[in-house]
């Protein structure tokens with residue numbers, strides 16, 4: 001049978017990681033992979049995570065199975081982190097998943113199994129794994145316009161126009177905050193107008209929130225999600241703890257089904273549990289347990305929030321320094337949008353050829369669509385990047 005296997009496509013971001021590792025140049029700069037890096041270029045374990053791991057090592061007395069949907073305490077802390085008290089606990093069914101990707105995959109399987117004629121609408125552009133998983137599952141997908149490459153802003157009216165042609169029951173995949181790859185985000189009044197379109201069209205929002213706390217703050221980044229959840233009767237949420245807790249390899253995520261119809265919870269919970277059982281049985285526990293410990297313990301939580309804030313502020317400073325440096329060097333505010341964007345990424349707006357040239361001549365690595373990891377910048381890198389942007393005439 002193996003001779004019949006098709007040749008699986010490369011993941012462009014993972015491929016770029018390998019090319020970067022093989023590049024012998026000492027002054028190369030990796031703006032490719034979506035991992036937070038501090039000023040020294042490393043991705044350290046957060047203090048609160050290290051402390052929680054120590055405590056867990058001391059206290060944990062068994063590694064026996066937990067539950068098919070993960071630990072309910074993890075559900076509680078994550079529901080509180082993302083949704084605060086904007087809906088009651090009796091409205092939310094949840095299951096722990098292997099990372100945010102696991103939650104996205106489970107949600108898409110649920111959508112497909114429930115109604116195979118559903119179309120999932122994705123933003124143009126979006127995180128490449130969205131169309132990839134949707135396509136792999138054979139689900140219909142369509143794009144809605146999202147990012148205006150000329151202005152670096154969300155093309156909101158075009159987004160609404162495209163979504164108004166969706167059919168009732170279709171699913172709209174939205175980034176909860178810190179849009180990947182563009183860094184351009186909806187304002188709260190835009191979330192409100194989008195809500196009207198979703199309600200009028202009978203569309204179901206599916207929110208992927210993978211960077212809560214990386215944009216403007218924990219509550220600010222969840223404001224759009226909370227607005228939607230309060231106003232739309234059915235919402236799907238996939239969340240990742242990989243980035244904001246820095247526990248990428250622990251594979252920690254959660255899928256939530258929010259329904260205003262309180263009678264739905266038991267059925268929805270059973271479905272999420274069943275889905276986990278079919279795919280991998282019990283979800284990973286270690287990362288979820290650390291997150292639960294951190295969010296429940298006031299001291300650990302404060303330490304985590306302080307560290308997360310410094311990461312967020314560091315990215316904001318990188319954005320401002322890069323936009324300022326570009327403005328100084330080219331004498332125009334053409335790249336001012338970089339300071340307005342939020343989260344770990346921005347789309348620079350360079351062509352694939354310009355991206356190749358920056359990599360070949362300057363050792364600056366970014367994804368072919370010109371997505372840059374803002375967290376991987378420092379003053380030296382900003383200087384070099386500015387020089388390269390000007391030289392290749394972006």
Ligand SMILES: Cc1ncc(COP(=O)(O)O)c(C=O)c1O
Nearest residue numbers: 034099100101127180210240242
């Ligand atoms: C938009 C988006 N969603 C979800 C994820 C999932 O992250 P993970 O599966 O590592 O938790 C990522 C990771 O890069 C992402 O960028």
